[in-house]
């Protein structure tokens with residue numbers, strides 16, 4: 015493996031707390047993500063991992079703390095603004111249009127990029143037609159990259175689960191994100207599907223230079239592909255460092271031995 019170049023901090027999470035009524039989902043969490051990194055978030059169920067991603071991409075507004083993206087700090091940001099800034103995500107529970115084809119699902123990720131007037135688009139005239147062709151070409155490249163050419167026209171609901179997860183990744187990639195947030199992209203997959211997904215994540219990181227924040231339960235995968243790992247437990251950060259450091263962290267070992275997930 016060649017040593018890759020990690021850049022400056024692209025995402026800086028500072029003192030984030032999040033409460034739902036009496037539930038403290040996150041308590042005073044700080045960590046950063048550097049450009050070109052694969053940064054994993056691990057922890058037992060209910061630790062606050064998905065909530066953390068939801069704070070980063072504007073679905074939840076943190077009760078306290080701030081998030082700085084490329085030097086711009088925000089404490090209130092809606093999902094669309096975050097997406098426009100170049101942050102895309104996939105979901106723990108798939109959010110695809112099951113009746114629509116693979117091609118159209120991935121195209122739907124492209125909507126933010128489509129600039130021309132919606133009426134011109136509907137009529138497919140002038141700049142709208144040219145733009146549509148360019149977007150289709152980009153989507154076809156993603157389809158090739160993810161090796162799902164054979165299923166371009168297949169309704170997503172008819173595909174095996176592993177391939178649906180791959181389409182979800184494609185939809186996120188269609189946004190040409192600088193940062194990709196992946197919430198358990200390998201959950202429910204068999205060993206072979208996990209290997210495929212790991213390879214695609216590494217390839218996205220390598221070929222497009224995309225920074226990746228990954229939530230994953232499979233420790234083998236996490237230790238294999240992450241540059242750094244942050245560990246949450248009951249909404250608190252209990253570890254942060256290289257896979258090696260995290261693996262040897264007493265608090266982390268205790269949290270994992272004491273939990274059944």
Ligand SMILES: Nc1ncnc2c1ncn2[C@@H]1O[C@H](COP(=O)(O)OP(=O)(O)O)[C@@H](O)[C@H]1O
Nearest residue numbers: 034037039057058059060061062063064065066
């Ligand atoms: N929308 C919500 N409303 C109320 N409680 C929530 C909500 N989302 C998450 N929680 C609670 O916050 C805690 C962390 O959940 P979550 O972020 O989903 O953990 P993880 O992804 O690590 O399994 C849990 O106690 C969960 O029940």
Ligand SMILES: [Mg+2]
Nearest residue numbers: 063064065106
């Ligand atoms: Mg979760």
